[in-house]
Amino acid sequence: MSRGENNTTGAGLDYGAPFGNALGPIQHIDVPMRRYGEEEVDYIVVGVGSAGGVLLQRLARAGFRVVGLEAGPFWDTERDWVSDEAGSHNLYWEDLRITGGKNPLALGANNSGKGVGGGSVHWAAFTPRLHPSDFRIYAEDGVGFDWPMSYEELKPYYEQLELEMPVAGPAYFPWGDPHGYAYGPHPMGGVGNALIKGCTALGIGVSIGGPVAILSGSHGDRQHCIYRGFCIQACKVGAKASTLITHVPDALANGAEIRDNCMVSRVHMGRENRVTGVSYFDKEGRQRFQKARAVIVSGYAIETPRLLLNSACPGYENGLANSSGTVGRYLMAQAGNVILGRFDQPVRMYKAPPAHCLTEEFYETDPKRDFARGFAIQTVGPLPIALPSR
Ligand code: SF4
Numbered sequence: 001m002s003r004g005e006n007n008t009t010g011a012g013l014d015y016g017a018p019f020g021n022a023l024g025p026i027q028h029i030d031v032p033m034r035r036y037g038e039e040e041v042d043y044i045v046v047g048v049g050s051a052g053g054v055l056l057q058r059l060a061r062a063g064f065r066v067v068g069l070e071a072g073p074f075w076d077t078e079r080d081w082v083s084d085e086a087g088s089h090n091l092y093w094e095d096l097r098i099t100g101g102k103n104p105l106a107l108g109a110n111n112s113g114k115g116v117g118g119g120s121v122h123w124a125a126f127t128p129r130l131h132p133s134d135f136r137i138y139a140e141d142g143v144g145f146d147w148p149m150s151y152e153e154l155k156p157y158y159e160q161l162e163l164e165m166p167v168a169g170p171a172y173f174p175w176g177d178p179h180g181y182a183y184g185p186h187p188m189g190g191v192g193n194a195l196i197k198g199c200t201a202l203g204i205g206v207s208i209g210g211p212v213a214i215l216s217g218s219h220g221d222r223q224h225c226i227y228r229g230f231c232i233q234a235c236k237v238g239a240k241a242s243t244l245i246t247h248v249p250d251a252l253a254n255g256a257e258i259r260d261n262c263m264v265s266r267v268h269m270g271r272e273n274r275v276t277g278v279s280y281f282d283k284e285g286r287q288r289f290q291k292a293r294a295v296i297v298s299g300y301a302i303e304t305p306r307l308l309l310n311s312a313c314p315g316y317e318n319g320l321a322n323s324s325g326t327v328g329r330y331l332m333a334q335a336g337n338v339i340l341g342r343f344d345q346p347v348r349m350y351k352a353p354p355a356h357c358l359t360e361e362f363y364e365t366d367p368k369r370d371f372a373r374g375f376a377i378q379t380v381g382p383l384p385i386a387l388p389s390r
Contacts, residue, residue: 044066050243143372185210
């Protein structure tokens with residue numbers, strides 16, 4: 001039975017209590033998915049990925065009629081996912097997409113996801129928080145820009161999502177704003193042990209066992225991590241958090257509809273500068289129109305600007321939400337430099353979550369260095385086929 005047809009997972013879980021929020025328990029219950037047909041809905045969410053999956057759940061819980069339109073499939077974790085890194089490429093959005101400028105980015109497996117859950121089905125699940133200083137880098141270090149909000153304003157949301165996913169980690173994480181995690185750290189794999197051994201020998205502080213959004217105990221109907229190491233190829237077990245597992249079932253239980261394999265091509269504007277709905281191609285390739293009172297475009301840094309620009313119309317000749325002219329510009333990727341080493345003893349890097357252990361000792365600006373800001377060092381555990389050949 002496909003999750004796209006019915007919502008089929010487990011028990012009620014109370015995530016809200018520690019924060020006194022009004023959400024109540026997240027439900028994973030058997031109910032047929034609501035179908036809205038062509039009737040006007042309150043919200044369309046374009047892209048049911050990391051952000052869209054949570055938005056869909058929050059809107060459905062608040063009682064809104066909401067439809068999520070997702071370009072990729074509604075994954076059935078048992079049917080669709082394989083314990084084979086070469087077989088996991090259908091998780092990524094690998095259609096031709098073109099970037100330009102002086103330093104065009106290569107797009108593909110690392111920076112996109114296609115299907116319900118989006119990139120959250122193939123992320124490594126590392127969940128360290130930003131530091132308070134990250135929000136003030138111009139004020140403190142004279143580089144970049146300060147954020148328009150502070151860490152303190154964001155902190156309650158970190159805490160809430162760390163329980164909803166939930167995140168496992170050490171009881172005391174010393175860097176940035178020192179904090180702990182409600183779910184205990186994972187036992188260490190060989191890769192993590194190698195980093196701990198190296199850091200300890202050099203007197204460098206290191207976090208043991210996370211933080212990662214991977215279950216270190218059973219949680220409702222979800223299972224404990226079994227350390228099979230396929231997190232980046234999608235966790236068949238459901239131990240790793242993705243919105244497909246954590247928030248989408250609850251969204252459906254609260255009346256949201258998800259239409260998978262539906263590619264939105266245009267957001268339509270009506271009178272008084274209000275949207276009227278979206279055009280999309282359904283799974284049979286037929287063009288359809290869905291009426292809505294509001295549209296949320298939640299397609300990550302690539303598909304969001306593409307759709308907004310493609311929705312240009314009289315009065316919005318440069319695309320929607322683009323009075324600044326910056327939609328689609330200044331795209332910047334996170335750099336992740338990987339260093340591989342040889343060890344005397346086998347480390348079995350393919351076992352246990354690849355993201356498992358880190359140090360942020362070099363994170364803040366150090367006047368002894370010739371650059372502002374810093375970096376973290378964390379483990380990665382490539383499966384054998386992902387290793388570069390010599
Ligand atoms: S290591 Fe754990 S979280 Fe990762 S794929 Fe295996 S069971 Fe899932």
